Amino acid sequence: MIRSLTIAVLFIFTETYAQDTIKYTPKDTTAEYDYLTISELQQKIDNILSDSNFINANWGVVIRSLQTGEYLYNKDESKLFVPASNLKLFTTAAGLSLLGSGYRYTTNIYSYGDINYSTLEGDLIIQGTGDPTFSGRFYNGDIFKVFDDWADSLINLGITKIQGNIIGDDDLFDDQGLGEGWSWDYETYWYAAQSSAISFNDNCIDISICYDSKLDSIIIKYSPVVKGIIVINDVVPVSPGSGSTDIDIYRERGTNIITVSGTFSKGSDTLKTYATVLNPTLYAMIVLQDRLEKKGIKVSGYAIDIDDYGRNIDYTKVQYLFSYFSPYLFEIVKVINKGSQNFFAEQLLKTIGHEKKGFGSAENGIIACKEWFSEIGLNPDHIIMTDGSGLSHLNRVTPQQIILLLRHMYSTKIFGAFFNSLPIAGVDGTLLRRMKNTKAENSVRAKTGFISFARSLSGYAFTGDGEPLAFSFIVNNFNVPVKLAENLQDSICVLLSNFKRKSTE
Template sequence: MLAMPKSAPRLRFHSPVPAALLRRRLASAVTAAVLTVFGVSTVQAAPAKPAKSSKSAKAGKAAKAAAAAGATAAVASRARAEPADPAAARSGLPATVTTALRRANVPLSSTSFYIVKVGAPQARVSWNAETPMNPASTMKVVTTFAGLQLLGPEYRWQTSLYADSQPTFDGTVNGNVYLRGSGDPKLVPEEMAKLVAKARTAGASTINGDIVLDRSYFGDGLNGGDYTIDGETQRAYNVNPDALLYAFKTLSFTITPDAANRSVGVAVTPALAQLRVDNRLTLANGRCGDWKTRATPSITPQPDGTVVAAFDGNYSADCGEHIVNLATLSHSDFIWGGFVAEWQSAGGRFQHPPGLRSGPVPRGAFLLARHHGQPLSEIVRDINKYSNNVMARQLFLTIGAEIDRNGPASTEKSARVIKRWLTRQGLDMPNLVMENGSGLSREERISAYDMARLLQQAVASNVGPALLDSLPILGVDGTLRNRLTRANAAGNAYLKTGTLADVRALAGYVDALNGDRYVVVAYINHPNASAAQEAHDALMQWVYKGAQ
């Protein structure tokens, strides 16, 4: 056995978990929309009973007159308390929407709407439409439409495996192997297994060297340190982009109580060679309580290079099965551990524990295998249906790198490329601000009018069907699967949603009952935006009924 090079850290690795577990598909992190129903009840006066005498009749008339006067006074009082909103009348919005906004204490001045029938010269509703607004995740519509047109629906990312030398007659690769990535947003274990299988088919069975990561396709400084929009550094949606993103850089722990064996099982995906699970959970009876505290491990790197995910305490059988997603470890450690685990799972061996290095693939390196990821049309579905931020950021950076090949990817380059593309299509947007293309930003801006123009252009384009197919369907799937499930509009609206702490947004298409298709864009930028879902729900139903 050869000694480990001095430059490579000594890392101990463990036998991988069973292959069946390795093949489990990672679920994208999805924020479920919660439907809030606002009921309006009206108390009706009981019908008057027939009069039994003239006295009672007179008394009844007097009572009716008094009741009518009281009702008139009550109406007048309400009118004084709630004066008609001139802006609501000017907006062109239905009363159901403006009333819902008032209930949420959101002023119309903090909203923006644009509703237009596809192909129509004039909008049905245009309110604050040219005001730049924070669009939250509806910005993904701009990124995905640009990607589909500039790269093509069949575009596939490449991940390559090189070596210092060709495999020998006995399958030994003497020297280092090099993983080079191009920003594949969905390089998950199933895809890594295909790359490894190709290398094994090429004759490689034993690696006598270290793993070198070539991440140069993306420029430096994209990780942003520990900065996140909300301070939640271990949340999957806050993972930063990387040319060698593996499994969203997120560990998914499945905690399952087993009443028959009086135990609690813990499974993890993806398998990482250096990861060890220390499960000390004990099954308890009684109410579930705060299951997250017990189901969230402490993850601690060890001096020998291993990483321990420790679970401790009681876990009630009443809690049932739960999944905890944690974005932890560095991009380099994550993909190193994933590759080593997949190599071992496929029967591959290492002459000595492989070290981890970073650097470019040297000239003349031997190509062991190349894997093409899933087509962009499939990636776009994941991005929009489930509002996957890290995948959107990977696509955004790829657009700039592929169209402008002068140097590695950068956010500035991608923003320039997309703005040029928009201008060429007659969609010049001087107020458009794209920071990362995902909408997970306090800086990104677009107007409802510009978003509507883009949606009109998209639906008429050659990639219109692919974009439409990627949008969540109201009451059916994606981020709209739990919205208005029993309403007539369910199944007839295709809209990207967007939510931040002070933003609520919708952008897409609604098919009306009469067969017309409408472009619908609705933005709320206000501290009470989270309470205004009813307004957007009412808008979708109104448009479905023909915007009348």
């Protein structure tokens, strides 16, 4: 009978306690396992990594027992590799450790002027702190829920008219929306959305594309529909037999003019895609004004960001109205790691900088993270960190440093929050379709990573004995389809999940 492993983890948030129990039960307890010595296990891994497709590539691999501390496998563990989104492990671990799993963003709303009966005779001020959750992610897909709730709060305060502007104060973060080392041609796409102290809908618009047979044309809809966003339809319908759906989007640099182009098969289902926006704070304020007016609150002024306001806001002279509190950080890091959400990761990095160094910049966030790395025994000189998401090709880490991070988190009270944020093999997140119908399904939790010429997978696995392992697989500089790299990584995970130590060892 295969024994199960239960790890009880307690974590604290907002003066309450939540029991988070992590359980692993092998998928098939009747199947045969691979009883191997460590040297036999190592030989099998060597055979997997010797695949001729990767003769020009570089592999960094570490596998370590969390039960005994023993290294089961090492390959170039101390060399620097481009980690891609495996860097999110460092960002989220630091965020949970430095801010606490129960951390919540607080967005304060103020009036800058007197309230006379139902009229605010002045401006409405939104002071942003970097909250990335003004979207439908936590509200059943309703992207307007947060702003509609703000409108209801104003109405409950008796305010139905604003004789001033809607001002977004994003000065707690810097204005560097894009990460250092990001490719210029990423800018349009959702995975390179700009960071900002005030955001809306991941700083993107949602675009849907479908074929209308009655009109024999392509219909493009987008949301939110607000002033300043222009979407151009340049998509050509093609019959299923003569072409396939191949869509691209492009936002003209320095504008919010977005062109959707390519071909769309008449037999295709509706396609949903996304495009980033320029000036996220202004975008959010325009949407907020639109929602206020739809709720019956008349706004006489304009939606503007703080840079266009022309003066600093004296918060000793404003009137506090209400606050919005985000979901807890342990929920936010699930978005970052399970979906590999770059925008959320960049927001978290700058939040660390704001909370620990007084100002929300990537530079301050990295300084605070590296100080924490040093405290837990990671050599910060072996971690070259330029952003929070891993999208930059300038990032470098060693597989050994990833293992040390994973091992440290395993020993902490916030391990449950960290562990539960990772994709589960064959079940969810970026591992949904990988390792299905193997013993690795539901027993491997790991963060994926991919940018050009880099594919990584690091996390936790459980052997057939229920022994917990930390592993890191990074491959750089390959020139074959990325699926082949995934197959090798998955093969090792399946091997580990089937592995049982021979009783002679």
